[in-house]
Amino acid sequence: MSQIIQKIKELQKKTSNIRNVCILAHVDHGKTTLADYLIASNGIISSRNAGPMRYLDNRPDEQERKITMKASNISLYFESSGEEYIINLIDSPGHVDFSSETSAAVKLADGAIIVVDVVEGVCAQTRTILQQAYNEKLKPILFLNKIDRLIQERNMSTTEAEEHLRRVLEQVNAVIGNIFASDVFLQEDMSKDNQESALETADDSMIYFNPTSGNVVFGSAQDGWGFSLNAFSSMFAEKLNVQADVLNDAMWGDFYYNAKHKRCDSGAYSKGKPTIFVQIILENIWKLYNNIIQDDFDKIGIYCEKLKLKYRPPKKTVANRKTILKNVFTEWLPLEKSIFDRIIKHVTSPADMYQSKLSKLITKDKFAANVEFSEDDSSKVIAFIAKMVPISYRELMACDRALRDIEDEYEPDEQVLIAFCRIYCGVLRENSTVHLVKRDYNPKLKNKEELEPVDIKRVYLMMARNFEPMHEAHSGMIVGIWGLQKFVTKTATLSSSKSCPPFSGLDILAPPVLRVAVEPTNIDDMPKLIKGLKLLNQVDSCVQIMIQETGEHVLCVLGEVHLEKCIRDLTEDYAKIQLNVSKPIVQFRETIMESLQKSSDDDKSVTINARNNTCLIKIIASPLPQNVVKFMESNKEQLKIFASTMEGSSGIEVNKELLNAFSNELKNSDVTQQFELTDIWSIGPKKLSTCLLINKSKYIHHNLLSSETIDGLYDRAIINGFQSAVQAGPLCLEPMHGICFIMQEFIIDESIDKRDSSISGIIITSVKEACRIAFQKQPQRLVGPMYSLSIIANADVLGKCYAEIAKRNGRILVSDMIEGSGMWMLEAVIPVIESFDLANELRVKTSGLAMPQLSFSNWETIEQDPFWIPTTEEELEQFGDKADFENKAKSYMDSIRERKGLYVDKKLVEFGEKQRTLSKNK
Numbered sequence: 001m002s003q004i005i006q007k008i009k010e011l012q013k014k015t016s017n018i019r020n021v022c023i024l025a026h027v028d029h030g031k032t033t034l035a036d037y038l039i040a041s042n043g044i045i046s047s048r049n050a051g052p053m054r055y056l057d058n059r060p061d062e063q064e065r066k067i068t069m070k071a072s073n074i075s076l077y078f079e080s081s082g083e084e085y086i087i088n089l090i091d092s093p094g095h096v097d098f099s100s101e102t103s104a105a106v107k108l109a110d111g112a113i114i115v116v117d118v119v120e121g122v123c124a125q126t127r128t129i130l131q132q133a134y135n136e137k138l139k140p141i142l143f144l145n146k147i148d149r150l151i152q153e154r155n156m157s158t159t160e161a162e163e164h165l166r167r168v169l170e171q172v173n174a175v176i177g178n179i180f181a182s183d184v185f186l187q188e189d190m191s192k193d194n195q196e197s198a199l200e201t202a203d204d205s206m207i208y209f210n211p212t213s214g215n216v217v218f219g220s221a222q223d224g225w226g227f228s229l230n231a232f233s234s235m236f237a238e239k240l241n242v243q244a245d246v247l248n249d250a251m252w253g254d255f256y257y258n259a260k261h262k263r264c265d266s267g268a269y270s271k272g273k274p275t276i277f278v279q280i281i282l283e284n285i286w287k288l289y290n291n292i293i294q295d296d297f298d299k300i301g302i303y304c305e306k307l308k309l310k311y312r313p314p315k316k317t318v319a320n321r322k323t324i325l326k327n328v329f330t331e332w333l334p335l336e337k338s339i340f341d342r343i344i345k346h347v348t349s350p351a352d353m354y355q356s357k358l359s360k361l362i363t364k365d366k367f368a369a370n371v372e373f374s375e376d377d378s379s380k381v382i383a384f385i386a387k388m389v390p391i392s393y394r395e396l397m398a399c400d401r402a403l404r405d406i407e408d409e410y411e412p413d414e415q416v417l418i419a420f421c422r423i424y425c426g427v428l429r430e431n432s433t434v435h436l437v438k439r440d441y442n443p444k445l446k447n448k449e450e451l452e453p454v455d456i457k458r459v460y461l462m463m464a465r466n467f468e469p470m471h472e473a474h475s476g477m478i479v480g481i482w483g484l485q486k487f488v489t490k491t492a493t494l495s496s497s498k499s500c501p502p503f504s505g506l507d508i509l510a511p512p513v514l515r516v517a518v519e520p521t522n523i524d525d526m527p528k529l530i531k532g533l534k535l536l537n538q539v540d541s542c543v544q545i546m547i548q549e550t551g552e553h554v555l556c557v558l559g560e561v562h563l564e565k566c567i568r569d570l571t572e573d574y575a576k577i578q579l580n581v582s583k584p585i586v587q588f589r590e591t592i593m594e595s596l597q598k599s600s601d602d603d604k605s606v607t608i609n610a611r612n613n614t615c616l617i618k619i620i621a622s623p624l625p626q627n628v629v630k631f632m633e634s635n636k637e638q639l640k641i642f643a644s645t646m647e648g649s650s651g652i653e654v655n656k657e658l659l660n661a662f663s664n665e666l667k668n669s670d671v672t673q674q675f676e677l678t679d680i681w682s683i684g685p686k687k688l689s690t691c692l693l694i695n696k697s698k699y700i701h702h703n704l705l706s707s708e709t710i711d712g713l714y715d716r717a718i719i720n721g722f723q724s725a726v727q728a729g730p731l732c733l734e735p736m737h738g739i740c741f742i743m744q745e746f747i748i749d750e751s752i753d754k755r756d757s758s759i760s761g762i763i764i765t766s767v768k769e770a771c772r773i774a775f776q777k778q779p780q781r782l783v784g785p786m787y788s789l790s791i792i793a794n795a796d797v798l799g800k801c802y803a804e805i806a807k808r809n810g811r812i813l814v815s816d817m818i819e820g821s822g823m824w825m826l827e828a829v830i831p832v833i834e835s836f837d838l839a840n841e842l843r844v845k846t847s848g849l850a851m852p853q854l855s856f857s858n859w860e861t862i863e864q865d866p867f868w869i870p871t872t873e874e875e876l877e878q879f880g881d882k883a884d885f886e887n888k889a890k891s892y893m894d895s896i897r898e899r900k901g902l903y904v905d906k907k908l909v910e911f912g913e914k915q916r917t918l919s920k921n922k
């Protein structure tokens with residue numbers, strides 16, 4: 001291993017020979033098994049252990065549960081046609097609860113190996129990772145994995161298998177086609193009439209997977225083999241007397257080999273002949289497998305000779321078939337070679353990807369001109385930290401003995417953080433100083449306070465669990481940095497010059513909707529908990545930590561598996577204390593609906609006349625249309641900037657294109673109360689941005705789109721009143737969602753003294769009160785988060801899955817058979833609040849045959865009125881006079897109120913004594 005490390009340290013100076021690749025797939029499709037074989041090629045593990053070892057899954061819980069939970073990098077060496085290469089390989093988790101780790105992996109890579117299990121085909125996460133790879137402009141290679149299952153489990157013939165593989169490839173390409181089409185429409189922002197012609201003119205020739213062009217590898221990671229078509233064309237060209245490139249082009253088409261004329265003829269399907277793919281490739285693989293399965297050692301021996309392999313099977317022992325399979329196939333079609341060859345050919349080097357990567361990483365309005373590429377200039381360093389990697393200080397010192405002389409600030413058992421970083425430009429040297437570029441830094445304004453000098457103490461080559469010290473890291477490399485723990489939370493940009501803007505953070509695909517309150521079992525351990533939570537927040541991009549007004553520490557995570565990991569990290573590594581963890585809490589939101597009974601605006605509006613007519617406020621509330629809410633949710637970061645600029649912050653640029661799109665969105669919706677962008681006064685709640693305050697009164701507010709200078713004397717008080725109203729609604733103090741409050745009148749008595757500070761307080765309270773009453777004048781509803789749920793299961797357990805989903809108020813959206821696999825794919829939505837322990841219950845009920853994948857889908861209004869009570873005689877008879885049991889919305893609302901210590905209108909058992917007496921007397 002030390003030789004390889006030495007070579008990598010030398011080779012890194014040649015950026016054109018570096019490739020940065022991540023492995024992406026739906027959960028369990030075989031990423032980690034594939035990574036093992038690639039690692040074995042460097043002698044880091046033996047190829048006998050490749051697969052079961054799961055080298056990159058080095059957390060105990062990853063090994064126990066056999067799922068990857070974090071992205072990790074290993075730098076590998078590969079030689080091809082006399083050239084030497086470094087391949088920085090990043091394995092990523094497939095489980096949706098760890099999607100932020102996958103986002104970190106795609107941010108650092110230039111290419112992606114997309115692994116698809118050919119039996120399961122395209123699954124929910126496959127679509128997501130294809131979208132992520134497309135968004136980041138990664139060069140993808142498709143690995144169609146687990147072909148051995150078609151032989152051993154599905155007993156498919158070679159022609160059936162070919163048909164099946166074609167279908168899976170078409171599925172993958174159909175997803176890519178859809179992603180491409182939506183991208184074209186989005187970029188062009190066009191009317192429906194122009195969409196078709198735009199699609200016709202857009203060049204999509206390079207985006208699809210096509211075995212003939214070499215971006216598809218077929219194989220079985222478990223048995224250690226893989227091939228792309230060119231491996232077979234060069235193997236068989238001479239024997240068949242056909243030119244290799246002709247054979248290659250004919251291999252995945254409607255061609256058959258005409259042995260008589262020694263040529264490839266078209267029309268295999270119409271003539272009922274097996275295609276060349278079946279004749280030359282699948283037939284050979286199938287025969288070898290069958291010989292091994294049937295212990296036919298003589299035939300295996302003959303085959304090995306025919307294929308010019310060195311391996312000879314044992315004479316008659318009942319040898320382990322798996323070992324024979326591995327020995328034969330890893331020699332004949334070595335998996336690592338087929339994958340590495342494709343990476344070298346299809347993935348672009350970091351130097352060539354530089355501009356395209358940077359244009360993705362830096363938001364358009366911040367793109368500065370002076371960030372040219374440099375391979376070896378230490379004054380032109382640009383680097384991006386995608387995450388902080390935890391390791392115990394003892395382990396780090398074992399990797400880097402020099403640390404013992406540098407620091408003793410940390411205890412050996414303490415967790416410390418290494419920055420997981422890609423050098424985009426220049427050379428980063430140890431013991432150097434660079435700028436940490438903060439989020440609001442703008443190279444045009446050169447706002448120095450947003451740059452912080454930081455010392456790079458040590459630079460490491462990241463070899464999964466080992467950190468190998470290297471004195472410098474060259475452009476294109478993915479490395480670890482020691483010295484930044486005190487400065488970096490989640491992600492960061494480093495630059496040696498002042499001309500680089502901050503990179504955008506990771507794309508977090510789902511908000512953390514699951515919350516728990518945590519406290520130390522022993523209250524004296526509170527400082528340790530706070531320190532542990534800080535570390536967790538630095539390391540995990542998806543975690544949010546909040547401190548409630550009550551002093552309670554709340555941890556927000558994506559799902560139950562994520563929660564388990566975070567609690568484990570806290571108790572065993574970050575805080576090292578016992579914790580009390582509350583039951584999961586789900587955040588709700590509050591909204592209003594359009595009333596079915598027609599009522600005039602006057603009925604709905606609220607007038608508040610404060611302090612003897614000195615301040616008059618008239619407000620009406622109206623639900624915002626779905627499209628507007630959706631737009632606001634997907635652009636909340638930009639809208640926050642828009643709102644803060646309106647409220648007086650300067651120095652931040654507002655994206656004009658976004659404002660135009662917002663204006664169009666408003667025009668295209670049937671907002672009952674029409675308004676312009678210039679009427680928007682504030683957007684709230686602060687972190688969510690789904691409610692608007694609109695000014696239709698005669699009072700003129702500060703407005704960034706207007707050229708007039710306005711003093712906006714009462715703006716701040718009005719905005720504060722609105723913000724505190726939308727922050728906590730009247731149902732159960734949850735944030736409001738999708739509502740537009742329109743200020744119809746705002747009049748302040750001219751005679752009041754403008755220096756009277758109490759007037760601000762009166763305005764804040766009155767606006768807040770008016771918003772709350774206006775909300776209550778409309779039909780009120782709760783809005784809950786929904787998970788989208790996908791399950792792959794066989795027909796026998798389908799009924800049990802349906803029953804479990806129905807029991808939890810879920811809705812099945814799709815239930816399709818996966819052709820050729822005998823499996824079913826279920827897609828459903830289920831309220832997050834009903835989802836707890838679903839994975840466990842399904843596992844027990846289906847004996848482990850169905851595993852759900854849950855990922856955040858959307859916020860959905862709960863149709864039921866939380867205040868509904870039975871009124872008709874039938875309803876009273878059916879539900880009782882409170883109907884608590886049937887009214888889910890009310891029970892959710894009550895449980896939140898109870899948790900928050902608010903009054904709950906609950907009917908307890910009344911007259912208990914009397915009832916008992918009655919029954920006794922019977």
Ligand SMILES: Nc1nc2c(ncn2[C@@H]2O[C@H](COP(=O)(O)OP(=O)(O)OP(=O)(O)O)[C@@H](O)[C@H]2O)c(=O)[nH]1
Nearest residue numbers: 027028029030031032033067068094146220221222
């Ligand atoms: N039959 C068969 N099984 C395979 C193959 N490749 C992987 N497996 C098995 O599939 C299961 C999942 O493999 P992993 O490599 O852990 O999958 P993964 O994509 O890394 O999983 P996550 O990281 O948890 O998303 C393991 O039991 C592997 O042994 C293959 O080619 N054939």
